[in-house]
Amino acid sequence: MKPRTRRFAWIAAGVAILGVAAALVLSAFQSNLVFFFTPSQIAANEAPQGRPFRVGGMVEAGSLVRTPDSLTVRFRVTDTAKTIPVSFTGLLPDLFKEGKGAVAQGMLGPDGVFYASEVLAKHDENYMPPQAKDAIDQARKGTTMKSLHQDSKADR
Amino acid sequence: MIPELGHFALIVALLTAIVQGTLPMLGAAMREPRLMALARPAARAQFLLVALAFGCLAWSFVANDFSVQNVATNSNSELPLHYRVAATWGSHEGSLLLWTLMLGGWSFAVTLFSRNLPAPMLARVISVMGLVSVGFLLFLLFTSNPFERLVPAAAEGRDLNPLLQDPGMVFHPPLLYMGYVGFSVAFSFAIAALLGGRLDATWARWSRPWTTVAWSFLTVGIALGSAWAYYTLGWGGWWFWDPVENASFMPWLTGTALIHSLAVTEKRGAFKSWTVLLAIVAFSLSLLGTFLVRSGVLTSVHAFATDPARGVFILVFLAIVIGGSLALFAWRAGKVGLGGAFDLVSRESMLLANNVLLVVALASVLLGTLYPLFLDALNLGKISVGPPYFDTVFYPLMAPAAFLMGVGPLTRWTRTPLPELATRLRWALGVAIVTALIVPFLLGRWSLLVAFGLFLAFWIFATTVVNLRQRLSSSPRHGLLAKLRANSPSYYGMILAHLGIGVFVVGVTLVKGYEVEKDVRLDTGESVALGGYDFKFLGVTPGPGPNYRALTGSVEVRKDGRLIETLAPEKRIYNASGQTMTIAAIDTGFFGDRYVSLGEPVGTDPTKIDGAWGVRIYLKPFVDWIWMGAFLMALGGFIAVSDRRYRLALKTRAARVFGGAVGNVGAD
Numbered sequence: 001m002k003p004r005t006r007r008f009a010w011i012a013a014g015v016a017i018l019g020v021a022a023a024l025v026l027s028a029f030q031s032n033l034v035f036f037f038t039p040s041q042i043a044a045n046e047a048p049q050g051r052p053f054r055v056g057g058m059v060e061a062g063s064l065v066r067t068p069d070s071l072t073v074r075f076r077v078t079d080t081a082k083t084i085p086v087s088f089t090g091l092l093p094d095l096f097k098e099g100k101g102a103v104a105q106g107m108l109g110p111d112g113v114f115y116a117s118e119v120l121a122k123h124d125e126n127y128m129p130p131q132a133k134d135a136i137d138q139a140r141k142g143t144t145m146k147s148l149h150q151d152s153k154a155d156r
Numbered sequence: 157m158i159p160e161l162g163h164f165a166l167i168v169a170l171l172t173a174i175v176q177g178t179l180p181m182l183g184a185a186m187r188e189p190r191l192m193a194l195a196r197p198a199a200r201a202q203f204l205l206v207a208l209a210f211g212c213l214a215w216s217f218v219a220n221d222f223s224v225q226n227v228a229t230n231s232n233s234e235l236p237l238h239y240r241v242a243a244t245w246g247s248h249e250g251s252l253l254l255w256t257l258m259l260g261g262w263s264f265a266v267t268l269f270s271r272n273l274p275a276p277m278l279a280r281v282i283s284v285m286g287l288v289s290v291g292f293l294l295f296l297l298f299t300s301n302p303f304e305r306l307v308p309a310a311a312e313g314r315d316l317n318p319l320l321q322d323p324g325m326v327f328h329p330p331l332l333y334m335g336y337v338g339f340s341v342a343f344s345f346a347i348a349a350l351l352g353g354r355l356d357a358t359w360a361r362w363s364r365p366w367t368t369v370a371w372s373f374l375t376v377g378i379a380l381g382s383a384w385a386y387y388t389l390g391w392g393g394w395w396f397w398d399p400v401e402n403a404s405f406m407p408w409l410t411g412t413a414l415i416h417s418l419a420v421t422e423k424r425g426a427f428k429s430w431t432v433l434l435a436i437v438a439f440s441l442s443l444l445g446t447f448l449v450r451s452g453v454l455t456s457v458h459a460f461a462t463d464p465a466r467g468v469f470i471l472v473f474l475a476i477v478i479g480g481s482l483a484l485f486a487w488r489a490g491k492v493g494l495g496g497a498f499d500l501v502s503r504e505s506m507l508l509a510n511n512v513l514l515v516v517a518l519a520s521v522l523l524g525t526l527y528p529l530f531l532d533a534l535n536l537g538k539i540s541v542g543p544p545y546f547d548t549v550f551y552p553l554m555a556p557a558a559f560l561m562g563v564g565p566l567t568r569w570t571r572t573p574l575p576e577l578a579t580r581l582r583w584a585l586g587v588a589i590v591t592a593l594i595v596p597f598l599l600g601r602w603s604l605l606v607a608f609g610l611f612l613a614f615w616i617f618a619t620t621v622v623n624l625r626q627r628l629s630s631s632p633r634h635g636l637l638a639k640l641r642a643n644s645p646s647y648y649g650m651i652l653a654h655l656g657i658g659v660f661v662v663g664v665t666l667v668k669g670y671e672v673e674k675d676v677r678l679d680t681g682e683s684v685a686l687g688g689y690d691f692k693f694l695g696v697t698p699g700p701g702p703n704y705r706a707l708t709g710s711v712e713v714r715k716d717g718r719l720i721e722t723l724a725p726e727k728r729i730y731n732a733s734g735q736t737m738t739i740a741a742i743d744t745g746f747f748g749d750r751y752v753s754l755g756e757p758v759g760t761d762p763t764k765i766d767g768a769w770g771v772r773i774y775l776k777p778f779v780d781w782i783w784m785g786a787f788l789m790a791l792g793g794f795i796a797v798s799d800r801r802y803r804l805a806l807k808t809r810a811a812r813v814f815g816g817a818v819g820n821v822g823a824d
Contacts, residue, residue, distance in 0.1 A: 009500055014512065021516040024549050025523065032545035036538035054540065066758055071677050071770050090675045091755030091770045094736040134538065 034105060038135035043082040047108055055084060055114055056103040057135045064098055077102065077114075079139035088116040101133060159224050162212025163303040169205035169260075170293040176202055176263075176286030180279035184352070192275045195282035196267045202289060203260035210257045213302050214244045223309030226250060226302050232315035232732045234703035242325045243316045248450050249302035251329065255446060256292045258330075258337040259285065266341060266366075273362065280348030281341075288340055291473045299466045315732035318704075324384030332377030332404060336442040338370020339407060342414065343439035346432045347481055350488040355428045360421035363435065365797040367418060368649075371411040372793030378404050379786035387740055392673065392751050392774045394782055397546040399454045402525040403445035406518055410438040413514040416507045424569060426504060429489040430511070436485060440478040441518075447474065453529065499571040506564035513557040520549045558612045558661060561654055562619035566626070580626070584618035599670060599777075609665025616658035620651055649796025653789045660785025666748075666778035677758050679768040683712075687775040690714040691752065696727070696765055704728040704737075707765060711741070711752050723752045725771075740772075748777035 036054045037047040047053055055077055063076040063083075072089045075098070086104055096102055096119060106116035176198035183191025213226070217240045222228040230250070231243045245254040263285045270278050296302065345363040349355050381404065386394045395401060414434040421431045447470045448454055498504035524541040531537055566572075566580055592611035596602040627647070631639040672687045683692035694710040707727040713720045723741035730737065740753035751774035759767025 006500065017512055018516065021520070021549075021553060024552055025520050028545045028548035029523075029527075029541070032542055032548070034540045034542055036540070054538075069677065071675055071755075071758065091772055094738055 038138055039077055039079045039082040039084045040135075040139050042084050042108065042114075049108055049110070052105060052107050052117070054103055054105045055086070055135075056101070057083075059096070059098050059100060059102050061099045074113075077104065079135040081139035084114050085112070086114045086116050088119055090119075092119055158212050158215050158219075159221065159303040159305065162209040162216075163301065165205045165209040165212065166293060166297055166303075169202050169209065169256075170290065170297060172198055172202040172205060173286050173289040173293055177283050177290050178286075179283075180286075181283035181351075184276040184279040184283070187276070189275065192279035195279045199260075199263040199267050199282045199286065202286070203257075203264040206253075206257050206260040206293075209303075210244070210253055213250060213253060214241055216303075217241065217244050220313070222311065222313050223306055225304040225306040228306050228310040228313050230313070230316050232313040232703065234731060235313075235316055235321070236702050238326055239316060239321050242320070242329075245329050246316050246320050246325065247302070249296070249300040249304075251333075251450055252292065252296055252300055252446075253302050254329065255333055255337060256289060256296065258333045259289050259292065259340060262337055262341055263289070266344075276352060277348055277362075280351050281344045284344035284347045285340060288344075288477070291477070295466075295469055295473065299469055313732070315703075315730065318728070318730045318733060318735045318737045319388070321703075321730075321737075322384060322388055324380060324388065328377060328380040328384055331373055331380060335370050335372075335374025335377050335411075336404075336407060336446060338366065338373055339411060339435075339439040339442050341366040341370065342435040343481070346435035347484065350432065350484050353488060355432060355489070357422050357425050360418050360428075360431065361802070364415075364418045364422060365799075365802045367411065367414055367435075367438075368793045368797050371408070371415055372790040372797075374404070374408050374411060375786055375790040375793065378408060379783045379790075382786075383783050386779070387742055388737075392740070392753075392772070392776065394667070394779065397524070397541075397543045399525050400449050402521050403448045403454075406521055406525070407438055407441040407445055409514050409518040409521070410434060410441055413511045413518075414438050416510050416514075420504055420507050424498075424504060426498070427508070427511075429485075432489060433485060434511075436478075436481045440474075440481070443474060443477060448525075498569070501567065501572050501574050501577065503564060503567040503569050503572070506560055506567050509560050510557055510564065513553055513560075517550060517553045517557075520553070521546065524549075555608070555612060558657065559615060561657065562615045565623050565650065565654070566619060580622060581619065584615065584622050587618040588612075588615035596669075599666070601670070603669060606665055606669035609661055609669070613658045613661040613665065616654060616661070620655055620658075624651065644799050644801065646796040646799040646801070649792040649794070649799075651792070652795060653792030656785045656788030656790075656792060658785070659781050659788055663778050663781030663783075663785060667776055667782070670775075670777045671779075672775040674773050675755070676771055676773065677768050678771045679759075680766065682768075684771075684773065686773055688715060689720075689750070689775070690717075691771075691773050693769065693771060694722075696754070696769065698765070701728060703732065704730045707754070709741075709752075709754050709769065709771075711771070713743070713750060721750075723750070725752045725754045727754050727756075744780060746780070748775065749779050750774075751776055 034052060034054055035048075036056065039055065039057050041047060042055065047055075057077040057079040060076040060078045060083060063074075065074045067073070070089070071091065072087065073092065074085060074087050076083045076085050078084075086106075088104065088106075103120045104114065104116035105118045105120065106114055109115050175194065179191045180195035180198070183189070183194070215221075216224045216227050217231050218237065220227070220231065220233045220240075222231075226247055226249050227243075230247045231240055235243065243250070245251045263282060266278075266281060266285070270281075273281070342363045345359060345366070349359040378401075381401070382394050385396070386392065414431065417427045417431045417434055420427045451466060451470055524545050528539050528541055531539055562584065563577070563581065566577065588611050591614040592607045595610050596606045599606075627643055628636070628639045631642045633639050633642050674684070674686055676684050678684060678691075678693035680693060680695040683690050685691075690713070692712040692714065694712060696707045696709045699706050699708055705728070707729075709725045709727075711723045711725065713723060721743055723743060725741040726739035728737045728739060729735070738753050738755075740751055742752075743750040751772075753772045755770025755772060757763070757765055757767055758770045761767065
């Protein structure tokens with residue numbers, strides 16, 4: 001091979017690999033980004049139907065209901081302005097508690113219930129998942145509700 | 157008194173580090189031997205001072221000194237002794253101190269194993285490490301003082317996060333940091349070489365063993381973290397593409413690329429600028445990783461807002477280190493030649509392909525990790541990039557890398573005739589294909605992904621055997637032992653690390669292909685069948701622990717009616733924090749794990765523990781091969797650096813440098 005041909009082969013191979021990689025990355029990125037919505041945004045119909053997304057907020061105290069003879073639970077997630085009912089089948093994480101923050105990933109059903117495939121709780125008891133905290137902050141900014149009794153410990 | 161002593165030691169360490177970072181460097185520039193001679197004692201003194209500070213902090217933890225803020229926040233008098241020691245690096249401040257201690261330790265090691273380095277080179281290397289140390293000590297002293305007092309003192313500590321009360325906490329962070337910080341040596345060698353204007357094979361030979369050791373530590377550190385997540389979080393996964401994991405994985409990918417490109421630079425004098433760039437990038441990513449994990453940015457980019465001093469300091473420090481070294485690179489590296497030419501089929505081209513693939517993979521991980529942070533920081537919305545993204549991008553990029561790994565070691569430098577290569581690889585290819593077609597049937601279910609994964613793994617095994625046989629048969633010596641001994645440890649290290657990748661691929665493939673996961677609701681006495689086993693739940697019994705109350709479940713595992721074992725998964729409620737932890741019961745085996753963990757009571761009255769429970773049952777075939785593979789890789793690295801030529805060669809090389817002669821000894 002002449003040096004020029006060789007150099008060309010190198011460059012072509014490099015461009016091909018990078019092209020394939022870029023295509024892979026972009027298509028994977030496109031289809032796997034998971035967006036985050038607050039209960040208020042869902043109530044305002046901003047969340048997509050038929051595509052997974054995340055919702056976060058506080059688990060409303062007293063809202064947790066177990067379905068007998070199965071692992072299905074229902075609870076409501078609130079950002080203090082709006083709430084959304086969530087249904088989940090499986091084992092809840094250790095740190096999942098009523099009155100504490102939680103983030104769920106799943107899809108919004110036609111019945112307005114959020115069917116979670118995953119409930120996230122990678123946090124300790126003093127700490128609120130940032131997305132859950134943001135949902136509440138946003139709702140507080142957006143509404144003029146005066147009586148909020150949030151656990152201030154959660155803001156630590 | 158002890159915390160103040162530690163604080164004082166840190167201040168003196170900072171002053172020593174300033175001396176270490178400036179005077180030897182100045183001496184190297186002015187060719188002043190007396191200033192250069194300061195490098196060794198300064199680095200050693202700095203290490204001892206930081207070690208003293210670290211000892212003081214550890215003592216405060218062991219002695220339950222709750223008048224120290226850090227101790228009061230991260231420990232508790234009920235905490236067992238080994239976790240009190242581990243709690244030293246359980247906080248942001250403590251982990252940064254550990255980082256600085258490691259940096260001092262690596263500098264100390266450089267002063268010990270550098271007898272043959274030319275004085276200006278050593279002076280510059282130690283100075284660069286000193287400057288990095290200055291950055292960390294400033295950060296510690298001005299924004300994250302681990303010795304801050306709490307007035308009035310707390311009566312009791314808030315306890316170490318129960319998630320961290322695990323043997324993993326004792327080993328994982330120190331080993332991981334050994335790896336992270338170890339790349340600072342390669343980085344310092346690169347910067348020193350750029351400053352000295354001498355980027356030759358000698359430089360590569362000096363950095364190689366340091367890079368390999370750092371990489372090996374990082375490999376073990378990451379593997380331990382992965383194993384820890386597997387058994388402690390109760391989710392049974394071994395890798396989540398979590399930003400915290402990615403932060404450690406990115407330096408690993410770069411380090412792997414660096415090891416391979418250093419080989420080319422050392423043996424052929426090629427890829428010089430590229431190797432220097434990789435050394436800079438590897439350490440920059442280590443820094444980035446440390447800060448990503450430790451600054452709280454990952455939990456929320458707005459965490460910076462709570463302590464702006466820290467955020468600003470981190471950004472400025474990263475900008476100086478990364479920007480400064482890249483600027484130096486742009487300024488000096490242009491003078492470096494490209495090295496010898498090579499053919500499209502040659503060992504150089506194989507290693508180049510390895511580097512391109514690894515760096516592209518690195519870029520994709522970096523994008524997936526940082527993109528959500530950027531969006532969030534710019535208030536453009538909240539997104540998360542989940543495992544599917546990384547899986548789709550990463551596996552297709554690594555599959556060709558694994559394939560080329562079989563070919564690479566069999567190629568020759570500069571040029572390899574393709575027909576000759578094809579003849580050598582013929583039967584390896586045959587073995588790999590046949591195995592890939594048959595083994596999935598034996599395991600129960602054939603699928604394309606499993607077949608492909610096994611093909612890659614057995615391709616690596618078979619080509620390694622071909623390589624070894626060729627080496628042995630071409631050796632002039634007689635007798636197997638003599639033939640085996642004729643090869644260098646670095647060769648066996650390479651072989652072992654590559655086999656480790658093969659073992660790892662087997663583990664990943666078979667877990668992905670054949671794992672069985674089930675969450676079920678089980679009443680006392682009820683059983684469930686899964687993957688040929690019967691799991692019978694016998695209920696839970698409460699019992700005490702050292703600093704927690706435990707609920708221990710009992711699950712009988714039977715196969716064909718015969719009792720195999722009784723697994724005892726636990727639920728722990730920690731006294732100090734009231735936090736609950738799930739401890740899975742895992743029966744580890746060579747061919748796979750049986751994994752049982754408890755959810756929570758799901759009976760009609762969830763406060764009663766003697767009713768039905770949510771139980772998670774997993775069968776994870778060959779999962780331990782994942783970590784076994786990683787340990788083989790690390791072992792390979794450690795064996796490779798035991799090579800005598802690094803010590804002997806250093807002497808001859810150094811002599812040659814002083815003699816002013818230029819030459820290349822060539823491949824061994």
